[in-house]
Amino acid sequence: MVKNGQQDVMVNITYTANDQATHIVYTDQDGHQVKTDMITGKTAQTVDVHSDVPTGWKIVDGQVPATVHFTGDQTPDMTITVDHRHHIIDGQGELPTGLAPSAFTKTVTRTINVRQPDGTVKTTKQTATFNRIADVDEVTQQVTFSDWQLTSNGWVAFTTPAIDHYTPSQAMVEAVDDAASLTRDVTVDIAYTANRGTVEIKYVDKDGNEIGYQMITSHVGDTVKVTPQFPTNWVPMDPATVPTAVRIKEENGQIIIVVIRHAVNDPAQTKTVTRTIRVTTPDGQTTTTSQVAKISRYGDLDLVTGQIAWNPWTTARWDAFKPATIVGYTPSQAELPVVTVDGETADQTVAITYAAVAMPTPTQPANDVPAADHAVDQGAADNGDYQPAGQGTATNAAHQAATATTHHLTATTSAPVAVAAKQTPAAQSAAPAATNRQRLPQTGNGHDASTLAGLASLLGLFGLAGKRRKRD
Known part of the structure; x- marks a missing residue:
């Protein structure tokens, strides 16, 4: 209260700036808050901003101001959109934990093995080199690799060497320069197969006329057992000229000549020639004795013409024969001789009979x-x-x-x-x-x-x- 007589009083009133604050809010693209920095000051004060983007993040929209001026009114928060920061690595320098330089490069090999006809193997190796880079998410530390990139010419085309009389299982191996196809090592095996070849065996007669032939077919280099196929009823002139085996040396053109002749058989004939002896004794009884001689002959049958050249007949014999002696009688033949029997001898029948011996008749005396x-x-x-x-x-x-x-x-x-x-x-x-x-x-x-x-x-x-x- 003011009293009378009170002197004038001077009152000085001063203002003090209020404290002011605002925020810098970092959010991702989905609106999720990542980080918030508070900026403080006084009314009417301009304050330097000291706010860093979160580690591993980068500003996508907006920027962090260098200063903030507080007007006395409430200073609104500032929102800054940020995103994960990424960096690319190529395997050089410092690498994230768990990564090695081999993760950024690779070599794919194609091995071509060519087996020669003699059994040896010639090997050719073709390599294709690939590189790739990696993207590292600095927030999550996740590494994402790029596609492999071919840094060389890849696998070049391969032509299998030609060998006379042989055919390779694969004449050419195609080139590969498509990175998508070069994902793993590959082995290609190539072998040679001998070409098919023939040997002709010609069967000719002594005059050179071809009677027949036989074709032997197999692979070049093979040795084939031969089973002769002579024309019917022909045989080799010289068995030593008939090959037991042939080696196929080339695809075509091999000819072997074998001289042949008519085959002959050894037919045989046998026959029996009989001398039948019938002995009739005085009592009327007849006894028969058969003397059998067996002879044979052999011939050469030409199996082509069917003609036979006969050799002479062998010989045998009929033994001598004596009829039984009967007292008072004389046989019509006292003895049959030994007879040599040959092919001209025919069957014979001999009859032997007996005749009584002449006996004197008694005479009467002239006197008494x-x-x-x-x-x-x-x-x-x-x-x-x-x-x-x-x-x-x-x-x-x-x-x-x-x-x-x-x-x-x-x-x-x-x-x-x-x-x-x-x-x-x-x-x-x-x-x-x-x-x-x-x-x-x-x-x-x-x-x-x-x-x-x-x-x-x-x-x-x-x-x-x-x-x-x-x-x-």
């Missing part, structure tokens, strides 16, 4: 018995055969009777008789005694050996009686 006795006795005296009684008289009488019987019998017609086996000379000497025991052929006379023996004995007795009368 005493005269006969006298004749006998006289004959004995004339022959010096007289012996006193009791000294061989019976033997002489029997001998004389047998002799008389032999001289006075004649042959008769044949009739069945018993057959004796073939006789040895010793057996034949004893035959007369056996004959006396055999029945003579039936002639109607009714004589037999026993009758003749009795007659001889009777005559002997008469002779002995006469001799006794003379001695008396």
Whole structure:
């Protein structure tokens, strides 16, 4: 309150500037706040701005002012749009953690192996070099690589060397300069295959005329076993000229000449030639003996013409044959000789029969018995055969009777008789005694050996009686 008498008072009033503040706000393109810096000052004061863009970011829209002037009114915040800062690296210099220089370059190799016909391998290597760069996000530290860039000519075209008589599995390997195709190492293997070749075997006759041929086909360089294919019914003139194997040396043009001739076979013929011997004995029985000789001959059959050139027949033989001896009979053939049988000999049939031996017929005495006795006795005296009684008289009488019987019998017609086996000379000497025991052929006379023996004995007795009368 002012009082009376109070002197004037001077009051000085002063103003103090208020504190002022504003913000610089950094946001990304999506509006997300990245960083905020506050700027302070006084009203009417101009303040230098000290605000840095966030690390790893860069301003996209707007800029950070150098100063801010505070007017006293509220100073609005300043928004600055920022984005990630990136930088490019090429593998040189300092690299982000985890990255090596090899991440920025690479070499892709194409290996071409050419296997030669002799088995050796020739190798050619082709390389293609690539580089790339990387983008590093300074906020996230994420590294993004660019595409690979070819820095050389890539893989150039490759032509496989030519080798006579051989064909490569791949004549050319194409060039590759497309980075997209050069992503990995590649190996190409090339091999040679021998070309197909032929060998012709010509089969000709001795005059050079071609009769047939045979083609052998395989790869050049191969050795092929040959199975000869001779024309039908032909054979080689010289088997040594027939190849057992051929080597294919070239594609075409190889010819081998083999001289051939007509094939011949060795036909054979056999035949039997028989001598049939039929022996009919006096009793009417017939015995057949077959002598078989087997002969053969061989020939050369020309299998082309069909003609056969025959060699001579071999020879064999029929052995000698003697029919059995039958006492009192004579065979029509005493012996069949040995015969050599050849191709001209024909079958033969021989018939052998027996004929009775001629026997003398007894004659009647001209005088009576005493005269006969006298004749006998006289004959004995004339022959010096007289012996006193009791000294061989019976033997002489029997001998004389047998002799008389032999001289006075004649042959008769044949009739069945018993057959004796073939006789040895010793057996034949004893035959007369056996004959006396055999029945003579039936002639109607009714004589037999026993009758003749009795007659001889009777005559002997008469002779002995006469001799006794003379001695008396």
